Amino acid sequence: MKLSRAFWLVSLMGLAAVATVGAQEPYPSRPVTIVAPFPPGGVADLTARPVAAAMEKVLKNPVGVVNKTGAAGAVGMQFVATSKPDGYTLLLALSSISIIPEADKLFGRPPAFTVDQFAPIALISADPTILVVPADKPWKTAADFIADARKRPGQISYSSSGVYGTLHMAMELLSHAASIKLRHVPYAGAGPALTAILGGHVDALASGPAVVLPHIKAGKLRALAGWGDKRVAALPEVPTFKELGFTDAEFYIWAGVFAPRGTPEPVLAKLRETLRVAVADSDFKSAMDKLETPIVFKQGAEFAAFFQADAGRLAEGVRKVGRIEAK
Amino acid sequence: MTETLHNLVLGFSVALSPPILLYAFVGCVVGTLVGVLPGVGPLAGISLLLPATFGLDATRAIVMLAGIYYGAMYGGSTTSILMRIPGEAASVMTCIDGYAMARKGRAGAALAIAAVGSYVAGTVSVVALMLLAPPLASFALRFGPPEYFALLVLGLLVLAYMSSGSMLRALAMATLGLLLGMIGIDQMTGYFRYSYGVVELGDGIGVVPVAVGLFGLAEILATAGLPAPPPVLRPTLRELLPTRQEWRDAAWPIGRGTVLGFLIGIVPGSAHIIASFVSYALERKLSKRPEEFGQGAVAGVAGPESANNSATSGAFVPMLALGVPSGPIPAVMLAAMMVHGVSPGPLLIKQQPELFWGFIASMYVGNVVLLILNLPLVGVFVNILRVPYPILYPSILAFCILGVYAVNGSVVDVWIMLLMGAFGYLLRKLGFETAPIVLGVVLAPMIEMALRQSLAMSDGQYAIFLERPISATLLGVGLVLITLGLKPLVTRSLDWRARLALAEKGDEHR
Secondary structure, eight states: OHHHHHHHHHHHHHHHHHHHHHHHOOSOSSOEEEEESSOTTSHHHHHHHHHHHHHHHHHTSOEEEEEOOOGGGHHHHHHHHTSOSSSSEEEEEEGGGGHHHHHHHHTTOOOSOOGGGEEEEEEEEEEEOEEEEETTSSOOSHHHHHHHHHHSTTTSEEEESSTTSHHHHHHHHHHHHTTOOOEEEEOSSHHHHHHHHHTTSSSEEEEOHHHHHHHHHTTSEEEEEESSSSOOTTOTTSOBTTTTTOTTOOOEEEEEEEEETTOOHHHHHHHHHHHHHHTTOHHHHHHHHHTTOOEEEEEHHHHHHHHHHHHHHHHHHHHHHOOOOOO | OHHHHHHHHHHHHHHTSHHHHHHHHHHHHHHHHHHHSTTOOHHHHHHHHGGGGTTSOHHHHHHHHHHHHHHHHHHHHHHHHHHSOOSSGGGHHHHHHHHHHHHTTOHHHHHHHHHHHHHHHHHHHHHHHHHHHHHHHHHHHTOOHHHHHHHHHHHHHGGGGTOSSOHHHHHHHHHHHHHHTTOEEOTTTOOEESOTTOGGGGGOOOHHHHHIIIIIIHHHHHHHTSSSOOOOOOOOHHHHSOOHHHHHHHHHHHHHHHHHHHHHHTSSSSTHHHHHHHHHHHHHHHOSOGGGTTSOOTHHHHHHHHHHHHHHHHHHHHHHHHOOOOSHHHHHHHHHHHHTTOOOSTTHHHHOHHHHHHHHHHHHHHHHHHHHHHHHHHHHHHGGGGSOHHHHHHHHHHHHHHHHHHHHTOHHHHHHHHHHHHHHHHHHHTTOOSHHHHHHHHHHHHHHHHHHHHHHHHTTOTTHHHHSHHHHHHHHHHHHHHHHHHHHHHHOOOOHHHHHHHHHHHHHHO
16 A cells, blocks of 8 residues: 555656656756867867857856767768757858758769758858968969969969868859859868968968968968958958959858757747857857957848858859869 | 077976976876777877867967877877787887787887887987978978879888788788778769768778777687687786897887988878888888798887887978978867967967977977886786786777777777778688788878879879979889889899798798
């Protein structure tokens, strides 16, 4: 008799617990994970860590960063795309998120993931790429460069972070906007691409401003123009391609936070609000300052529109490059 | 010169201050552990621990990360020698003769020689780094894809000296390795090759799972298949130290390995891995008794171990002098600097003298720390061999799986390692050597990339390899090596390989 009463008591408590979990467990009630699909030390990782720290302060709940790397980011993105949509697994993605499925389509292979599998939460940063050339090259302005490229199609070479990578796409968008043809030499990552131009093995590079600034200051590289809609703060004398009349040459290396599609709206709203407060955090600002990466915050419909426009430009870029056939 | 001395005093005042010393020490200890854990190499170790340094100031963070880097290079030799498991890719060559020495009861000697060789190489190369960094860095940057390709072709020729048995079998294994290295995304067109829908295979087959499988797992399986377990080794204290003859055999290989490793190390890219391969081949070529290689030759441990350690310092040359991310590990360290608001670039030495000279001085200190740490540990590590096999081998297996998984958090890597283990066992039974497979897997993606980048640069003109002085010189050296290799065919004299084959035949007839 005693035993059975205890049994009922325990079962009831158990039921009650199950009921609360099923109904509405306040989000978040356990650690949140942000997946960075690139190795530590890369842009995604270096952005994800201060974001996680600032979110932790707002949510008063642990937020961790996990690097799930491989196949130019596809492994980590696929992982989040197929994760449980409960707001505990988030993705910090870069521009390449919309390139990968497009390249998969181009080759007719089953896509690792599609853009539709994600719910955009907020944009954290957007850094326009800038065009740099070795300082000992004759081109002093973007106009010189483009004029020479028209005269000698396919003769001026550039390095990139990899085929269909962000730095490749930036150059392709410019080539189309200016109707020029350049020679592409892909490298395995942005680091080797920078090393290549510093060694004088290629003639040009589209790069995020932060990594080339010291080399511009030291007089090794010259900046000709930028892909942003405004000039880069650290290089006020360098014009944008838009100013020069190449309106389609617009490109940003951006970082944004995504959740798997199907995450409940209240959770998404909470995450948007959290990120809005987080990007204003002073520690976060100083961390991004040190990386010389401008914070550009967009959320909700505004981010969705930005994301769509960007994805459209990149998809167009990938299609224009087409399949690269061996010579 | 006086300026350098003055700066070095500044550097030591930074490096010997208690907090920096502590972080250098912690870095060395962590690095040694990282190196000892099978599969986890310096890159994985630094990447995993990078976030932990974000709270420190720039100098402390860099000193600690550098400690992890060269600590891992030291530690990598331990498991190679004791258990034939490469702690990281650069100690694959140490597995061959180091483990053979251990089987002959010379484990302590091999470990001591590896530690001293690493120390000499580490210290000498820091001196070179300090004095030669700026001029060497500009030279290193002249290594573009064509030069890199020529260097790698030289690396391929090395294959011929790697095996002790039949040349045909060695080349067959190398070809297999090159083919395995073809798996993954084609870097020039974006095609997935041989990936069969497994996204993880897009990055290709990693060297680490292949090396740990082919060497470590295969060894465990082979031992399990023996009718009686091999006798458990009980080294005595006297056997721990190398004999006078062993020191004499090690001296020149250490010197040559140091110079060679440093020179290969400064080349941008992942060239440091081939430093140990090239050193092994060089020692075999120069040795008066090449037939001892593979059976526990001291030079086969001393050369490659010194080479991989001085390549470590070499890799810092372009990074510190020019702020160039010249390889995966320097790239991570540059990111660490950026996190701390130090913008790495050509002006680093002028703008941040404490950081640069503190870093240099801490490398001297770190090498001493590692020597003090590692020599007494030889006695401890050797005792692992006393553990009975039924306990030792399952634990090693568990550590291998853990280590390989930890690098990328990828189960696919674990499967690759297990398959390679079974495959390596099979090859062993059939009398094939597995080291050429590993070299093939290392070289294939690099050679392919360099060749195709060169052709992209020249718009398909092969003349680019001859127009550029460095690549033309390297290819010329390769041609001379091939010619020398053909000489015995013409003069009909027997080289060591033929003598060895004859001797083996004699054994069979007996």
